[in-house]
Amino acid sequence: MQQTYHPKDIESRVQQEWDNAKAFQASDLSNKPKYYCLSMFPYPSGKLHMGHVRNYTIGDVLSRYHRMKGYNVMQPMGWDAFGLPAENAAMANNVPPAAWTYSNIDYMRNQLKSLGLGIDWSREVTTCKPEYYRWEQWLFTKLFEKGLIYKKTAPVNWDPVDQTVLANEQVIDGRGWRSGALVEKRDIPMYFFRITAYADELLDELDNLPGWPEQVRTMQKNWIGRSYGVRFAFPYTLDGKKDKLWVFTTRADTIMGVTFCAVAAEHPLATRAAQGNPALAAFIEECKQGGVAEADIATMEKKGMPTGISVTHPLTGEDIPVWVGNYVLMGYGEGAVMAVPAHDERDFHFAKKYNLPIKQVIQVPGETFSSDEWAEWYGDKERGHCVNSGEYDDLNYEQAINAIAGDLKARELGGKQVHFRLRDWGISRQRYWGCPIPIIHCPTCGDVPVPDNQLPVVLPENVVPDGAGSPLAKMPEFYQCTCPKCGGQARRETDTMDTFVESSWYYARYASPACTDGMLDLNAANYWLPVDQYIGGIEHAILHLLYARFFHKLMRDVGLLLSNEPFTNLLTQGMVIAPTFYREADNGKKLWINPADVDVVTDARGRPTGATLRADGQPVVIGGTEKMSKSKNNGVDPQAIIDQYGADTARLFMMFAAPPEQSLEWSDAGVEGAFRFLRRLWKAAFDHLERGPVSAYTSGELSTEAKALRLQLHQTIQKIDDDYGRRKTFNTAIAATMELLNALGKFNEDSPTACQVAQEVLESAVLLLSPITPHVCEEIWTALRPGSRLLDQAFPKADPSALVQDEIELMIQVNGKLRGSLRVAKETDKATLEQLVLNHEAVQKQLAGGAPKKIVVVPDRLINVVA
């Protein structure tokens, strides 16, 4: 063993040894229990960022811990390789997205390897390769045939200048990011996955996922949003024809309070009313402005205009005016809503703004209704009952709904309906760098799925998009084809799939990544699935995780799998954040400065007083601490840390700075602290070995100090086992190891048994820490136990005999305030304790001669004297 710690040499050598031994290749045949540990695969954006390092270190720690606990571990890795950034990079650099993506993958794969992750690289999956996406296309055709995929129109962001569809991300303040043109809503035909057909199962199964964070399950429940309501119609006659305006409501009990209806700008009633009404036509045109993002629609000013058309209230027969509202969307629900201003806050404000009638039909006892101002109780369905509602008066929420739904049904104008907030999943994208949708449009046969023997539909890779429309739609060699059914001239679909589709099933493909005769190999898939531990960013709590759960059920129902859910345990990791610094330019714009180029100035107590740019020594402004991003220039390149300190230090810092689920603040000083600790560990082992070889303690008489050290060691083993296995709080596991080594540092005995105890502590510490810092631990282990590999060692087990304590310290409180402590034998009975505590000096002083009201004894913890 060398005297000083040189991470560079150690890490490359140890990684080479793992490679040579094929140490992390997972076998499908094992008599150990399996443990499939999966981290969300990266988008190959160029180089690894800190979020990746954090994600993959967490996965590696859990994988290595479970390996030590006797599991057959599989930890795969792959590339979520289709996506928008590749097209942007292509346009900026005039490089085809494919070339850019593949070169990024090569670079990032090397970066991942330098982190020392125990990955089975033989299972690598890349989603932009035909051998992957052909199975996605195959599944698409099966689902199309089953009716689980259908076509309908839906609104998208349209850039009228670039003549292209924009992602929500590409709409900035209502304008196209490249053209600057005002964005419009436009309805286009798209393919949809019928996810709502699985809404009930997706919702109900959440209760069978105890390994998922409660907050994620709650978010998914609310997203799916099952509600029990009433779908009903307002009949009307227009142009001599009878028709019905359908709406859905969860508040059918307020139906007698409807004073108007609102429809979307694209609703047929609005279109009809706009004929011969230029003002309304202009308003409908105005409603098209802006994007389709829900956050924008929900926060914009609610505007409306009357259509002049009336419909008939289905129960009262009253005339109800129909308005066009900019907040009603055609694509969602019926594209029309009933409005009850008295009992819906949004309707209330709309009615006030346009002077529409407000009719109270719900009363809460003891409250007074006023149409001047909105009050919380107006919307209270728990405490209210019907008023001004004729035969429904005095009914509560449930009774009213039942009665009203019954009456609507009797008139064939509606009835109860289960409604989901969840909408079907539109997957068509008018982009190039994605998986081609395997459909052929035939003038005679319609939409025909591409037959199995013609799959995959290969995406040409040597294309540079120009930002205007879809490149595939301009390539006759791609879209010209013949109909598989009739053989006539036909046109291939040029839209590609949402990249969420690829990431919805990659976890299953890892079980049999090279399978060529099916999407999955049945045996391999059923051996490895479900994933035992899934790890990824909290930002994926809803969409990705819901889509993957949906796909798992789809694959199950076409006979590819037996399980119901893809991920048994889920860990949602927090963001990596860093301080921001900037200077204001003359034009008022902020110039963001990277934290690596800044020195922070502190006062005598260490409080920051300012910051300067290292290059010129002049002050910079300290901004907030935010998620690492290009726009704030506060990203720290993990490669620089690995180069300077080694992967073990980077991993140690990341795991130590915060528990996995919280956001993690980057700190250069913290990284140095982590490095210092590894150096101290190294030196402790080196100094110990200098005294000559010794085996770990097994038996023999021990001093009080040695006994105390062994007690701490075995308590630490217990604690860290729990931290890794149950709590997944690696920061506290590291802290406990540090405390243990601090205690070893203070242990100065050098008798033969004392040296054996020191050996035991060092061996255990290295094993305990090895999931987090595997390279340095492997190296020290081999020095402590020549000829053996740490990789083959089991996780330490606590020795029950070392954990026996005969004396404990009890805290003494008076009225809940700490006043002292007491050392007593462990099994001291309550009466003796009470006597002891009453004789305690501090207690007598507090009681000042008075008698205590009562004494609370918490076993092994404290005694509280209530005066």
Added chain:
RNA sequence: GCCGGGAUGGCGGAAUUGGUAGACGCGCCGGACUCAAAAUCCGGUGUCAGAGAUGAUGUGAGGGUUCGAGUCCCUCUCCCGGCACCA
């Protein structure tokens, strides 16, 4: 706007089931070593008062439950994530 989460010293965080608030690390202060610096090692470090023993106070704000609240309940403020075409 809607859904979910968070707030503890100068900083990151710990306190696992309502029972010693601030473990561990960073920073800072003092000391040792050094011609000096760096590195390393030792000691101190929530705030206020006190020479000290000690006392008071303290977990975003306000209220409540309890012998006892960072932890449970109610009201509020600010910050962060998601909102269906970023991944």
